[in-house]
Amino acid sequence: MSKDTINVGxxxxxxxEDTAKSYRGTVWALLSxxxxxxxxxxxxxxxxxxxxxxxxxxxxPGQMEQRTRQ
Numbered sequence: 615m616s617k618d619t620i621n622v623g624x625x626x627x628x629x630x631e632d633t634a635k636s637y638r639g640t641v642w643a644l645l646s647x648x649x650x651x652x653x654x655x656x657x658x659x660x661x662x663x664x665x666x667x668x669x670x671x672x673x674x675p676g677q678m679e680q681r682t683r684q
Contacts, residue, residue, distance in 0.1 A: 618634035619626045629637070673681075 616631040618631045620634050620637050
């Protein structure tokens with residue numbers, strides 16, 4: 615069996631190769647999910663700020679509809 619080292623909690627541990635691959639895969643998956651959440655949050659706040667500074671925050675939906683029909 616092949617051995618590999620992983621870094622857990624600041625110390626290196628010698629584990630089997632399949633365990634090391636599984637550990638690295640789990641870390642990669644968690645980082646990918648975290649990156650996706652960060653990108654979605656940035657997009658959400660960017661669109662929220664754009665809509666909050668639309669210069670017509672008190673316009674009713676009826677007024678918006680009339681404006682689009684003209």
